[in-house]
Amino acid sequence: MFCDEDLAKYLKVVEVKLLKDLDVTVEYTDDCTNNYFYYEEGIIEIGSKQPLMIQLYSLLHEAGHAYLRDSKYFVQRKEGLKRYRRSYRVDVLREEIMAWENGYNLAADLGIPIDTKEWNKFRTSSLFKYIVWAYDPRNYKPPK
Numbered sequence: 001m002f003c004d005e006d007l008a009k010y011l012k013v014v015e016v017k018l019l020k021d022l023d024v025t026v027e028y029t030d031d032c033t034n035n036y037f038y039y040e041e042g043i044i045e046i047g048s049k050q051p052l053m054i055q056l057y058s059l060l061h062e063a064g065h066a067y068l069r070d071s072k073y074f075v076q077r078k079e080g081l082k083r084y085r086r087s088y089r090v091d092v093l094r095e096e097i098m099a100w101e102n103g104y105n106l107a108a109d110l111g112i113p114i115d116t117k118e119w120n121k122f123r124t125s126s127l128f129k130y131i132v133w134a135y136d137p138r139n140y141k142p143p144k
Contacts, residue, residue, distance in 0.1 A: 002115070007052035010112045014059050017110060018044070024066050026059060037065040053115070057103070057122050060112075064102030068095065089134040096130050 002010075011026075018024040024037075028048040035058040036045045044062040046055050068074050100123050107114050 002053060002113070004052050007056055010056050010110075011052070011059060013110055013112065014056070014063055014106070017106075018063055018066060022066050022070055024063075028055070035059070035062050037062040037069075039065075039069055053118060054122060056112075057114075057119060060103035060107050061099050061123075061126070062103075063106055064099035064104075065095070067102050067106065068098055074098075089137065093127075093130050093134045096127060100127065 015026045018026065022042070024042045024044060026044045026046060028046050030048055032045050032047040033049070035047060037043075038045065044059065044066065046058055046062070048055070050058065104114065104119065106112075
């Protein structure tokens with residue numbers, strides 16, 4: 001559906017928007033197999049070994065976190081909550097779901113077309129890992 005040139009252009013559009021709106025920078029790295037938003041540092045890290053479409057969807061999701069945490073309406077997880085407490089796990093899952101929705105809406109706002117089938121597949125796979133962890137973190141085995 002998309003060529004690499006288009007995907008690279010869409011990645012740049014999101015990067016520019018994040019820098020302009022939130023002063024958040026995006027770094028692509030070979031040694032990152034996942035994607036992260038470092039709130040305090042204002043950095044989103046994207047694994048560059050992923051296909052470009054997955055990089056774009058990952059960036060949109062992490063941007064969803066950035067805009068969410070910048071919002072005065074978002075109540076962040078309370079610091080000090082233990083990692084295995086149910087309320088903490090539910091709050092993490094809630095934020096993940098909201099970040100996916102924000103990322104999808106950001107794409108629409110920026111005129112970035114989304115392959116809904118691929119987006120839903122990637123989102124579901126990502127969220128399911130959090131659901132498994134939220135249900136029973138002691139028995140959760142992260143993928144290798």
